Amino acid sequence: MTNQTNVKLRLNNSELWGGVIGLALGGFVIWSGMKLKLGTINDPGSGYVLFYTGILMCVFAGAIIVSAVTEGGPTLASRWENVRWSKPLLLIACLVAFSVALEPLGFLLSSIPLMLLLLRLIDPVRWTLAIPIAVLVPSGMWWALKRLLLIQLPSGLFGIG
Amino acid sequence: MDTLINVAHGFGVALLPVNLLYCFIGVFIGTLVGVLPGIGPISAMSLLLPVTLSGTPESGIIMMAGIYYGSMYGGSTTSILVNIPGEAASVVTCIDGHQMAKQGRAGPALGISAFGSFMAGTFALIALMLVAPKLASVAIAFGPAEYFSLMVLGLVVLTFLTQGSMPKALLMACIGVVLGLIGLDSITAQPRLTFGRMELIDGIGLVPVVMGLFGVAEVLLNTEQAIKRDVINTRITHLLPTREDWRASAGPVGRGTILGFFLGILPGGGAVVASFASYALEKRLSKTPERFGHGAIEGVAGPESANNAAAGGAFIPLMTLGIPPNVVMALLLGAFVIHGLQPGPLLITQNPGLFWGIVASMYIGNVMLLILNLPMIGMWVQLLKLPYNILFPLIILFTILGVYCSSNNVFDVYVMIAFGIIGYFMRKLGYEPAPLVLAFVLGPMMENNLRKSLILSQGDLWTFVQRPISGVCLAFAIMLLVAPLLPSLRKKRELVALDEGA
Numbered sequence: 001m002t003n004q005t006n007v008k009l010r011l012n013n014s015e016l017w018g019g020v021i022g023l024a025l026g027g028f029v030i031w032s033g034m035k036l037k038l039g040t041i042n043d044p045g046s047g048y049v050l051f052y053t054g055i056l057m058c059v060f061a062g063a064i065i066v067s068a069v070t071e072g073g074p075t076l077a078s079r080w081e082n083v084r085w086s087k088p089l090l091l092i093a094c095l096v097a098f099s100v101a102l103e104p105l106g107f108l109l110s111s112i113p114l115m116l117l118l119l120r121l122i123d124p125v126r127w128t129l130a131i132p133i134a135v136l137v138p139s140g141m142w143w144a145l146k147r148l149l150l151i152q153l154p155s156g157l158f159g160i161g
Numbered sequence: 162m163d164t165l166i167n168v169a170h171g172f173g174v175a176l177l178p179v180n181l182l183y184c185f186i187g188v189f190i191g192t193l194v195g196v197l198p199g200i201g202p203i204s205a206m207s208l209l210l211p212v213t214l215s216g217t218p219e220s221g222i223i224m225m226a227g228i229y230y231g232s233m234y235g236g237s238t239t240s241i242l243v244n245i246p247g248e249a250a251s252v253v254t255c256i257d258g259h260q261m262a263k264q265g266r267a268g269p270a271l272g273i274s275a276f277g278s279f280m281a282g283t284f285a286l287i288a289l290m291l292v293a294p295k296l297a298s299v300a301i302a303f304g305p306a307e308y309f310s311l312m313v314l315g316l317v318v319l320t321f322l323t324q325g326s327m328p329k330a331l332l333m334a335c336i337g338v339v340l341g342l343i344g345l346d347s348i349t350a351q352p353r354l355t356f357g358r359m360e361l362i363d364g365i366g367l368v369p370v371v372m373g374l375f376g377v378a379e380v381l382l383n384t385e386q387a388i389k390r391d392v393i394n395t396r397i398t399h400l401l402p403t404r405e406d407w408r409a410s411a412g413p414v415g416r417g418t419i420l421g422f423f424l425g426i427l428p429g430g431g432a433v434v435a436s437f438a439s440y441a442l443e444k445r446l447s448k449t450p451e452r453f454g455h456g457a458i459e460g461v462a463g464p465e466s467a468n469n470a471a472a473g474g475a476f477i478p479l480m481t482l483g484i485p486p487n488v489v490m491a492l493l494l495g496a497f498v499i500h501g502l503q504p505g506p507l508l509i510t511q512n513p514g515l516f517w518g519i520v521a522s523m524y525i526g527n528v529m530l531l532i533l534n535l536p537m538i539g540m541w542v543q544l545l546k547l548p549y550n551i552l553f554p555l556i557i558l559f560t561i562l563g564v565y566c567s568s569n570n571v572f573d574v575y576v577m578i579a580f581g582i583i584g585y586f587m588r589k590l591g592y593e594p595a596p597l598v599l600a601f602v603l604g605p606m607m608e609n610n611l612r613k614s615l616i617l618s619q620g621d622l623w624t625f626v627q628r629p630i631s632g633v634c635l636a637f638a639i640m641l642l643v644a645p646l647l648p649s650l651r652k653k654r655e656l657v658a659l660d661e662g663a
Contacts, residue, residue: 018329018592032354041620043616046349049607050339050342050354053338056335057339060329060332061328063328064329067328079590084385087385088384091384092582095377095578095581099575103571115554115558119550119551122384122553123384123387123549125551129551133551134554137558141558141562151566153562
């Protein structure tokens with residue numbers, strides 16, 4: 001790894017950020033454990049294990065931070081070097097849009113556009129193949145689940161499905 | 162004699178038409194997910210977990226087990242023909258398997274892989290029949306302290322074997338424990354970390370977590386690069402290895418089988434560790450180690466036998482102690498729990514039909530796999546030509562449906578998508594999901610056993626050290642935690658460290 005991609009005390013050191021997030025999570029778990037009551041060692045309460053797990057999380061996150069500061073680590077940008085970073089981003093956007101649309105639109109009206117987007121946006125499949133797959137696969141699955149396994153998928157505000 | 166009677170009883174259960182059908186579906190899907198890169202046994206098992214509800218516990222668990230050991234067979238096909246491992250345990254098969262295929266010896270490579278797998282699978286089953294009942298009778302004496310320490314050891318072994326730094330793996334395990342504790346406290350019924358949401362009262366489901374971390378995150382990672390497949394196009398002939406091939410492979414198959422079986426039993430171990438260990442062993446024992454990496458049949462025979470034997474061995478801790486030694490077994494535990502069954506020392510005596518039925522079905526499944534993987538190899542080769550840009554939207558759709566069907570709850574779909582995104586960033590930053598998932602399953606059991614043993618011992622922490630089995634487990638766990646601090650051991654760990662999640 002070059003000096004450009006392996007940095008020590010810089011804010012773009014990805015290892016440092018991983019450790020900081022771990023430390024924050026650990027702090028939150030300790031606080032939650034204390035709020036739930038620790039109990040005693042003879043009779044541990046609901047927060048007992050959470051509290052000590054939180055402490056362990058802080059210790060391990062601390063070790064990650066120390067190693068990031070002393071040994072350095074790859075920069076955040078280098079983690080996405082030489083890859084098509086926009087593709088997973090597009091996929092994430094499609095999934096988030098799908099999760100927002102699922103309840104109001106129902107399974108069929110949300111999954112057909114999702115499939116079409118995935119087939120066309122990431123590594124485009126030709127339209128003549130993308131459209132039949134996007135329509136037939138979700139419809140076929142919906143039919144099989146509804147008729148054969150008697151599982152009701154979300155039908156949304158329009159009651160389609 | 163008792164064992165023979167039990168085995169006969171098991172075959173009686175396994176040979177019921179419905180169970181044969183479920184077994185076939187399991188091994189077929191297992192081979193399918195093994196062959197297809199980008200979807201592994203973990204994703205397939207979590208996808209089909211809800212389907213197990215429709216039949217008897219025997220049928221459902223027979224199918225789930227079939228997916229696991231079936232994927233071990235299927236994974237080798239992709240490794241040999243495409244040089245892309247179908248699942249993590251077949252990574253090492255790529256090295257020599259694909260070289261053999263390039264030299265026009267794809268047939269013997271596939272043949273020895275299938276025969277070696279069959280022999281190893283058979284040995285593992287016989288050993289499972291003999292060892293499991295004995296271990297179960299010993300395990301009855303286990304108290305909460307032993308269970309707690311054994312689970313701690315399992316988690317530490319897995320974090321030790323996981324790729325990347327050990328503090329990262331341990332942090333993941335701790336996060337897994339915390340996620341597992343979300344929901345009502347099993348002792349005081351107090352809600353924990355539910356943030357006032359009713360959906361979280363019962364905790365987060367295993368299926369959405371696993372599907373997100375392994376299924377969706379894997380697809381996100383795969384879309385970063387255009388997957389190019391260099392499928393061997395020549396006709397595959399001579400699947401039966403020659404006498405010379407057999408002579409070269411007999412030792413590796415035998416050693417791989419025994420090594421794999423014992424590594425499979427160890428908590429935290431499994432098929433992936435076994436295949437790597439077997440490859441290293443064969444290379445070290447070989448008089449011509451320079452052939453390894455250039456198409457040595459021993460480099461295919463050993464690891465393929467080891468990963469199948471390990472898949473069989475991994476059933477022992479689950480069936481006898483109720484402790485899943487790896488993520489796949491954690492999912493199988495989920496299938497038991499869905500049917501109201503608790504694997505553990507009493508399972509064999511209370512449900513002999515179930516235990517021996519599963520064991521017998523695994524033998525039948527191995528025979529089915531031999532037929533599926535040798536005469537029908539052409540079908541799997543055709544499947545390998547399915548482009549990934551068509552495959553991944555289907556995987557996404559199936560994961561969404563699988564998660565929704567497991568609970569009939571849209572909230573679980575949100576959880577899966579969230580864990581998919583988290584899992585993607587985790588992997589990008591070098592955090593492996595396997596310790597998180599195993600800790601997620603073991604977390605509630607660990608907490609329960611820890612609190613029980615503290616209550617029973619009136620707060621005496623020495624109880625974990627004074628009880629011999631517990632003490633030994635904790636001593637091993639501490640040794641493994643300290644080991645990476647020593648430079649020589651750190652290097653060794655890096656050599657065996659692996660990506661269990663792929």
